[in-house]
Amino acid sequence: MRLSLLGPVIEELLRNDSISDCSERAALYAAFLTALEAIALNPRLAEFYTSPRDEIECTDGLERIISGDGQLVKKNDCASSSIRPGSGADDGMAPPLIELMENLCKQAETFYKTMANVSVNSTDANVINSVNLCKSIIGVRKLLESTARQTGRSNSVSAAPQVDESDSYRLACADLAYDEFPQSINPPYHFTTMAKTLKSVNPRRTITLAKELSTMATSLPPGIFVRNIPNRPDCIKALVAGPEGTPYYGGLFEFDIFAPDNYPAVPPKVQVITTANGKVRFNPNLYAYHLITRVD
Numbered sequence: 001m002r003l004s005l006l007g008p009v010i011e012e013l014l015r016n017d018s019i020s021d022c023s024e025r026a027a028l029y030a031a032f033l034t035a036l037e038a039i040a041l042n043p044r045l046a047e048f049y050t051s052p053r054d055e056i057e058c059t060d061g062l063e064r065i066i067s068g069d070g071q072l073v074k075k076n077d078c079a080s081s082s083i084r085p086g087s088g089a090d091d092g093m094a095p096p097l098i099e100l101m102e103n104l105c106k107q108a109e110t111f112y113k114t115m116a117n118v119s120v121n122s123t124d125a126n127v128i129n130s131v132n133l134c135k136s137i138i139g140v141r142k143l144l145e146s147t148a149r150q151t152g153r154s155n156s157v158s159a160a161p162q163v164d165e166s167d168s169y170r171l172a173c174a175d176l177a178y179d180e181f182p183q184s185i186n187p188p189y190h191f192t193t194m195a196k197t198l199k200s201v202n203p204r205r206t207i208t209l210a211k212e213l214s215t216m217a218t219s220l221p222p223g224i225f226v227r228n229i230p231n232r233p234d235c236i237k238a239l240v241a242g243p244e245g246t247p248y249y250g251g252l253f254e255f256d257i258f259a260p261d262n263y264p265a266v267p268p269k270v271q272v273i274t275t276a277n278g279k280v281r282f283n284p285n286l287y288a289y290h291l292i293t294r295v296d
Helices: 006-014 019-024 026-040 043-050 062-066 102-117 125-150 165-176 192-196 203-219
Strands: 056-059 072-074 179-180 224-229 232-243 252-258 269-272
Touching: 006 125, 019 026, 019 102, 019 125, 019 203, 026 043, 026 125, 026 232, 043 072, 043 125, 102 125, 102 203, 125 203, 192 232, 203 224, 203 232
Parallel strands: 179 224
Antiparallel strands: 056 072, 224 232, 232 252, 252 269
């Protein structure tokens, strides 16, 4: 299996960390996750998804390679290289497949948590497919990890590489980029009165917000942090660290964001909070409602 193109195909699908895109191709991902579950259920295949892999450019096929007749060309090798089983070099290795599932699983957990915490009674196929897809992603990831532990392969997953200071900052920001406020915290919120006037739940609005928050969980630039009020994905607070090389460097700028009932047909409302109780004004761009746009 490691000599076939199965690994690169799985890698391509796992690298898609957009729940929105996955749900639009629900049939494909349902079939893919079923196949991945079958692999996870076979302990003998644990090495396939827990070990670093050669990055393959092209291959003549597993049957011809096993017979000694075919070529398997690695990405960092010249096109004429002929590689037989067990003779691959250690360089040009791709990460284990199970590592590539991390972002997709994080998005699925964020989406599923958001939808589970909000009462949405919907027969919309898009909603149902998205929720079921996220449940499957989370379940398959747990199964892969469980089988890896049972076979002693969990320790074979490569350790995190050494990173420089800028990468350390980026990774730290990624871990803190998105979450819900703890239930015990009730932060001041500019649009509280507006949020309380909503009398019903708009399923389309909720699933749009759930998809966008799940995307934010893995794709926000370093220095941008987003939190939403528990059970209210429409009530969001954002903190932006002024980027280096700009007049805002060294500053922290807080924004309150609210998605109205007819969102995404209309843009969200945004209020800058960093004003020293109305005593300070910054560049007019910070007050523009188009500052925060939807993640498509």
